[in-house]
Amino acid sequence: MRRTAGLALAFGLAVASAATVLAQPRGPSPEFLAAFQAGTDAYRLGDYATARGHLERARALAPELPGPHRFLAAVDAAQGQWQACVDHARAAIAANPASSEIVATRKLHDDCRASLGRAPFTGEYADGGAIAVSANIAGATVTIAGLKAGATPLLPRPIGLGRVEVTADKPGWRSTRAEATILPGVVTDVILTLDEAPTAVEVAADPGVPTVGWLRLDVAPDAAVTVDGAAALLDERGRYTLAPGPHVVEVRSPGLVPYRATVRVERGQERTVRPPRIALGAAAARERRATIAFAAAGGLAVTGAVLAWFSLDAADQARDWAAVERARPTSVPLAETMAYAPLRTRAEIEARGDTARGLAWASAGAYLAAAAVGGLAIYWRTRGDERSAIEIAPTLGDGWGVSVAGALP
Amino acid sequence: MRRARVVVAGLAVAVAAVAIAGCAWLDDGPPTRSCRSNRDCFTAQGEVCDPVSQTCVTVDAAAAAEPTP
Numbered sequence: 001m002r003r004t005a006g007l008a009l010a011f012g013l014a015v016a017s018a019a020t021v022l023a024q025p026r027g028p029s030p031e032f033l034a035a036f037q038a039g040t041d042a043y044r045l046g047d048y049a050t051a052r053g054h055l056e057r058a059r060a061l062a063p064e065l066p067g068p069h070r071f072l073a074a075v076d077a078a079q080g081q082w083q084a085c086v087d088h089a090r091a092a093i094a095a096n097p098a099s100s101e102i103v104a105t106r107k108l109h110d111d112c113r114a115s116l117g118r119a120p121f122t123g124e125y126a127d128g129g130a131i132a133v134s135a136n137i138a139g140a141t142v143t144i145a146g147l148k149a150g151a152t153p154l155l156p157r158p159i160g161l162g163r164v165e166v167t168a169d170k171p172g173w174r175s176t177r178a179e180a181t182i183l184p185g186v187v188t189d190v191i192l193t194l195d196e197a198p199t200a201v202e203v204a205a206d207p208g209v210p211t212v213g214w215l216r217l218d219v220a221p222d223a224a225v226t227v228d229g230a231a232a233l234l235d236e237r238g239r240y241t242l243a244p245g246p247h248v249v250e251v252r253s254p255g256l257v258p259y260r261a262t263v264r265v266e267r268g269q270e271r272t273v274r275p276p277r278i279a280l281g282a283a284a285a286r287e288r289r290a291t292i293a294f295a296a297a298g299g300l301a302v303t304g305a306v307l308a309w310f311s312l313d314a315a316d317q318a319r320d321w322a323a324v325e326r327a328r329p330t331s332v333p334l335a336e337t338m339a340y341a342p343l344r345t346r347a348e349i350e351a352r353g354d355t356a357r358g359l360a361w362a363s364a365g366a367y368l369a370a371a372a373v374g375g376l377a378i379y380w381r382t383r384g385d386e387r388s389a390i391e392i393a394p395t396l397g398d399g400w401g402v403s404v405a406g407a408l409p
Numbered sequence: 410m411r412r413a414r415v416v417v418a419g420l421a422v423a424v425a426a427v428a429i430a431g432c433a434w435l436d437d438g439p440p441t442r443s444c445r446s447n448r449d450c451f452t453a454q455g456e457v458c459d460p461v462s463q464t465c466v467t468v469d470a471a472a473a474a475e476p477t478p
Contacts, residue, residue: 298419301426308433315439322440328453353439360433367430
């Protein structure tokens, strides 16, 4: 029994001794040291490709050591590979935040990060780090460790060390999240990509601008309607869908006077036209009356013109006579001068002038009468029976101008 | 076509009428008795220019209008 206990105690001491020996820190292996030294030598000689090969081998031999990471970052910087430089520098910092080379490593990290165009951190790190969040869309709400921090792009801000969860949300886009490890003394960049949500409402670039206009005609059901010479078809709402602009509309109903007008259709607007319904017989009577009135107006105008002409002639004659009498010499007897120009007394000349004035008044009266009868004729022809009401209005829309609806029959 | 011809004829008549009316409106009109000197009067028929009324009067009438001293 005593012997068994002694053997167990000896075995336990042996195991503990071996564990103590294994637990002692060991230095880098000779292979690592050789590769690392070769890498740093090549880097200093400017042979970056060779340096990268040796340093990657050294890193593979001892990935927990910061040296290969730091020099790989330097090689990346020399070769302009800024993102790889940032990644290697972060790996070096993570491997040993208390390294004697930490200041140089941070500077290398910040330089490479600046070369990527990222905003620097201008605050105080204290014992922590900083985080910056960007995304493929601006204005996404950023949440860091469950707290809303702002919107993308989020400039670097101080934050405690360790792992954090970062999310970004925006209406119409899928939420996205990422995890990041905050390192001391440097900015940790989190770059998120939000995908467009398939359920988002697609808004057309020009959603509210129709390309057509509509015309509604208040006509009898048996009326035949043509637009621009072609038979027109109604839509389900009883309208004619037409392109913006002027259109010639013709309406023919049995027993009624045909209606023809030019109607301007505006984009996106509905216009209603009510053609007058005039019986053919009544229209003919009005037509005759208007024609007679037009003829009378023309006759009166001609009469006025003729009277005016006679008035002008009489006035001219009176002026001529007066000129002769003013020029008639006093030194020669009248009897002799009368052989060359007949004598016109003042009374004769004034009588001729009175005739000219009378004719002028008569002419003016004839003109006035012609204007009155002509206006009456136009009224009968256009407005009197509302046969072809003319509507004139300014228009806006496809340019500007004047819209004229209706026409002379 | 016929309507067009009628319209054109009507317009022609209207233009002619307006033109003649314009001439009559701008015409000087018949002569009057007003004057500034004897050259404006029918001196061969015995008229002279009355400087007071600036009208042509016959010599006898002018004499009658002359005030007696």
